[in-house]
Amino acid sequence: MPMYERFYSSVTGKKGRWITLLVWLVLAVVLTVTLPAVGDEEANNAANLSDTKPSVQAAAVDATEFPSDSGTPALLVLHREGGLTADDLAGLQKLTAQWEAAPLPEQVGVPPLHKLPMPALQAELSEDGSTIVAPVLFAAGADTETMKESLDQLREDAAATLGGDPFNTETDAADALSARITGPVGIQVDATGLFKNADVSLLLGTVLLVLIILLLIYRSPVLAFIPLIAVGFAYMVVGPILGAMAREGWITIDSQGISIMTVLLFGAGTDYCLFLISQFRHHLGEVESKREALLKALTGSAGAIAMSGLTVVLSLSALLFAQYGAYHRFAVPFSLSILIMAIASLTLVPALLAIFGRTSFYPFVPRTAEMIAERARKKGKPVPAKKAARAGRIGRLVVRRPWAVVLSTVIVLGVLAGFSSQMKVTFDILSSFPSDMESREGFKVIGEQFSEGSLAPVRVIVDTEGSDVKAVSERLSKLPYVASVSEPEQGQVNTNIAAMDINLTMNPYSLEAMELIPQLREEAAAALTASSSDSAADDRVWIGGQTAEQYDTKVTGDRDTRIIIPVVIGLITLLLLIYLRSVVATAYLIGTVILSYFAALGLGWIIIHYVLGADAMSGSIPLYAFVFLVALGEDYNIFMISSIWEKRKRMPLKQAISEGVSETGSVITSAGIILAGTFAVLASLPIQVLVHFGIVTAVGVLLDTFIVRPFLVPAITALLGRVAFWPGKHEEVKEPSSAASH
Structure with a gap:
């Protein structure tokens, strides 16, 4: 017995299944108790640019030569329609005197407005006298939580001195004083708050979505919870490990990374579980022994699952080549979470399926023809006729009319990809905020009353x-x-x-x-x-300054894109060559996924720009979307092409393509809907960059699921025939004369 079969046998054995479950349970509990939670080790103000970047060097010179002015400003914006009163300005002077005498936490400076005579202070007003901006400087290295506490105290002091509730007063309210905090500190605190509040809602929304889709697809409460249990254990294992790595200083992790990692775990993790579950259900209809069916399922799907997981892990690991901190920080959390999830799919999920057996699919339990006949005889009912297996409509279509399928799908994807050339990107962090967020409202007032450039x-x-x-x-x-x-x-x-x-x-x-x-x-x-x-x-x-930092961000991001995209393509190409041993198949599998990626950008831009009305999408989305879509899209191709490669050894190639498409169709469709749905959950968050990322990734997964995988790839395989296996050999299996027509 091969080593992998002995391993599968031990994991699913009478004792092995319980031992496997116990090992995961103990591992999750021990790690959770002994290691820090990943959420406790967030560093949301980590630097994204290295010391070699011009803007960072400028900041270092600034801090050395002008230490009193080297803080990061929070801009207090006071505005009253019709003009600020003398009492308003006197109140502001009291505040600056108070903060000079008793600084806020991490405050390093405040303009001495209280020392100015009233005429000099009035000269600082906007042209119509309605607005004034007072900067409060905070230490550049201050953590976000401390700055949030400082801004909360600032609001309390301002409300007590100015009277009323100016921070909740509309900026266009007639004859009422409004106050807003904006500037780099206000923006940073608001951004962190958005991600922090999004974590819980994102987790709950993702779990509920996956559970509902699984219940609708499989109509089995037991089966719906098995992938969620596996994902939950993987999350409990990877979280503390990442927390410990962050505490040791080996990695840096932030709220945005945790949010996307959660979606990735539930989406991709559920996919891997479904690949195995579909095989298990298929074999339960062929053999009576649930253990034999499970071993056959593992033998048939484990290689594809492992290959798919490795593809995603290596692709995400390519982000380690990035110089931009936000890209680089994602590499370890994302790749490690997928690695642990793939291991759970090949150990914990088989153990759970072995424990529940056919009950996993209750009330629609799969049985062999003999078992169905026996149940019918016991109930005194006629034995149902055995349904002849036949290929689905899509499987028959792609082998009968491959040219029509290839041309039509390429045209559709090509037209959508053409819209990607119209895409505009932005590095404006304010555009990611809801329009009613305080820092964005404050910026709007400054832009209307002064020069927009005075914000930064x-x-x-x-x-x-x-x-x-x-x-x-x-x-x-x-x-x-x-x-x-x-x-x-x-x-x-x-x-x-x-x-x-x-x-x-x-x-x-x-x-x-x-x-x-x-x-x-x-x-x-x-x-x-x-x-x-x-x-x-x-x-x-x-x-x-902020503009120079964002310029360096763009330059660094462009450099990372030029490096990472070829690395990802190279890694996936190498893996496919090793797995398929075919240069031709590798070439068109890579080519179709890249075409799908540009089509996803184009369709995403149509939705984001023409439907949602956004002028641009975040400049980081194209690279993120590429890494995710190329890796995850190749997952589905690998699972489908593996079925064709295996079947062509015992049946004619066209029949293998037809049956391979039909056999994997339902599970990949289910997996694609779940994965797209989990990324679409990001679109429900009040953070535009995640909304846009969720839209582009979701539509990309759907394009792979409903166009590339069922139509384009198998149609190309049918057109190429034995050439698809070059330089490997394909021996065509002759169809027996008595075989049924497919």
């Missing part, structure tokens, strides 16, 4: 080497996209270093603003060159 000024730092810094500020102020330039500040360590804040005339988080960063650098360097004998001043200019 661009910090320009130069080393003058003794030349006049005014030449730089004057040149920058003349640029058409610059609203204002602050007075230059002199460095405290190196007096030749000067810094100035630039307010742009546009949204500083927009793609348009980000593209101006190289121009600002060139203009500042040119001004330095013109005022000194140095012919190259690029190394004496540093550009910092």
